[in-house]
Structure formats: structure tokens, C-alpha cells
Amino acid sequence: MSSNSNVVRFFGSRRSCADCNLRKECAWREMDERLLEGLEATPELFRRGERLFHAGDALRSLFVVRAGAVKTCMVSSEGDEQIVAFHGPGELIGLDAVADGTYACDAVALDTSNVCAIPYEELCARAVRNAGLQQHLMRAMSCAIKRNGDMVMLLGKKNAEQRMASFLMARSDAQRNRGYSASEVTLPMSRADIGNYLSLAVETVCRQLTRMQADGLLEVHRSMVSIRDLSALRSLAGGETGETPARRAAL
Numbered sequence: 705m706s707s708n709s710n711v712v713r714f715f716g717s718r719r720s721c722a723d724c725n726l727r728k729e730c731a732w733r734e735m736d737e738r739l740l741e742g743l744e745a746t747p748e749l750f751r752r753g754e755r756l757f758h759a760g761d762a763l764r765s766l767f768v769v770r771a772g773a774v775k776t777c778m779v780s781s782e783g784d785e786q787i788v789a790f791h792g793p794g795e796l797i798g799l800d801a802v803a804d805g806t807y808a809c810d811a812v813a814l815d816t817s818n819v820c821a822i823p824y825e826e827l828c829a830r831a832v833r834n835a836g837l838q839q840h841l842m843r844a845m846s847c848a849i850k851r852n853g854d855m856v857m858l859l860g861k862k863n864a865e866q867r868m869a870s871f872l873m874a875r876s877d878a879q880r881n882r883g884y885s886a887s888e889v890t891l892p893m894s895r896a897d898i899g900n901y902l903s904l905a906v907e908t909v910c911r912q913l914t915r916m917q918a919d920g921l922l923e924v925h926r927s928m929v930s931i932r933d934l935s936a937l938r939s940l941a942g943g944e945t946g947e948t949p950a951r952r953a954a955l
């Protein structure tokens with residue numbers, strides 16, 4: 705980490721990934737336990753607003769979110785921030801640094817977050833000897849590339865309503881993939897952060913959420929969104945204009 709990073713509190717010594725009690729929610733959850741033997745990570749705790757790393761820092765570790773949430777963002781020379789991604793439990797952070805050995809973004813905790821740091825050089829050395837681990841890392845990089853492509857399509861081809869619906873569906877799908885409810889979605893980021901990520905004004909984000917609630921698609925309770933009609937929301941995210949419950953009732 706760079707010398708101007710916020711102080712990080714280490715709350716545990718290095719732990720074996722194979723024996724971790726949170727592995728089912730980790731980036732390694734699909735891997736055979738035998739392939740993780742000997743791989744260790746250091747749990748670290750970050751408060752809201754603290755940085756895991758800064759853009760330009762040398763790549764030393766990849767990070768896996770155990771609990772909480774992290775945003776990665778780029779900051780211009782004028783100080784303007786552009787959010788690149790949001791990362792929840794089980795997601796791998798720092799893959800963009802593999803290209804030239806330095807992190808391309810800042811990584812900032814959105815709330816109190818439990819994160820594991822995995823030494824990159826050690827991970828690479830193990831991957832050379834471990835085909836399963838190597839394939840997993842390649843798959844993680846491929847997923848990151850696909851997400852970037854999806855984001856280009858989202859910003860270039862979809863309107864504000866579709867962007868908001870796509871964002872909520874992505875959060876819903878991520879929770880379902882971790883074994884949690886797809887209908888109860890937590891939004892640890894601010895409305896301003898959502899707007900920054902989707903290239904929408906914060907007023908537009910609030911207006912879209914209010915409209916979707918009025919249409920019976922969801923209910924909003926601060927950072928919690930209860931999706932009432934997953935099918936309709938998914939159709940809206942895909943650009944379809946099917947009837948919502950409120951619109952059907954009005955007929």
C-alpha cells in the first residue's frame with residue numbers, strides 16, 4: 705500500500721483458505737477444497753471511506769470481500785471520481801493491476817468491510833503448479849472483461865429506466881448466486897454513487913426508484929429494496945415494455 709493510504713487494522717494472522725468458515729461465500733467457493741491446500745490470506749478490516757489501495761500503488765495482493773462492500777473508482781487530475789464497479793462478498797478485487805503491475809483504480813470501503821488480502825506473487829506461483837487454480841483465475845478475469853462489455857452496452861444503448869432496472873437485477877442475481885434471497889436487495893452505496901456508476905443524475909436515480917415503486921415493481925426502504933415483480937423488472941432491464949402491476953390495475 706502507498707504511504708498515504710488510510711491505516712488498516714489487521715484483525716487476524718494469515719489463514720488457510722481451505723479451512724476458512726466463509727469459503728462458501730468467497731471467490732474460491734466453486735473450487736475443490738484440495739486445490740486450496742496451502743493457500744493463505746490475511747483478513748483485514750476497513751471502515752467506511754478507507755482505501756484498500758490507491759491507483760498507482762504497486763500490485764502486491766488481490767483482495768476478496770468477505771463481508772461488507774467496496775467500490776473501485778478512477779479519479780481525474782481535477783479530482784472528479786468515476787466509479788468503475790461495486791464489489792460484494794465473494795468478489796475478487798485488483799485484477800486490473802495484473803496488466804502493468806499497478807492498480808488502475810482506488811478501492812474504497814462503502815461500509816465496515818472484512819477483506820482478505822492474498823499475496824499476488826504467491827498466488828501466481830501456486831497457479832503455475834495448480835491447473836485448477838489457474839483455470840479459476842482465468843475465469844475470474846474473463847468475467848471481469850464480460851462485465852466491462854456489459855457496462856459499455858448499458859451506458860451506450862439503454863435509457864435511465866433500463867439502466868436502473870439492470871443495476872437492480874445485477875444486485876439481485878449476485879445475491880441469488882450466493883444463496884440469498886433474490887428479492888431482498890441491499891444497496892450499501894449512496895444514491896449519488898449509483899448515479900455516478902450509471903452516468904445518471906442523483907435526482908434521476910431517486911425518480912426512477914420512486915416510479916418503479918409506484919408501478920408495483922419494488923418497495924424501497926433506504927438501503928433495502930424489496931423486489932415485488934422480478935419478471936417485470938428483468939423485462940424492463942432487457943428493454944421490454946411489458947405491463948407492470950400498477951399499469952395492469954389501471955386498465
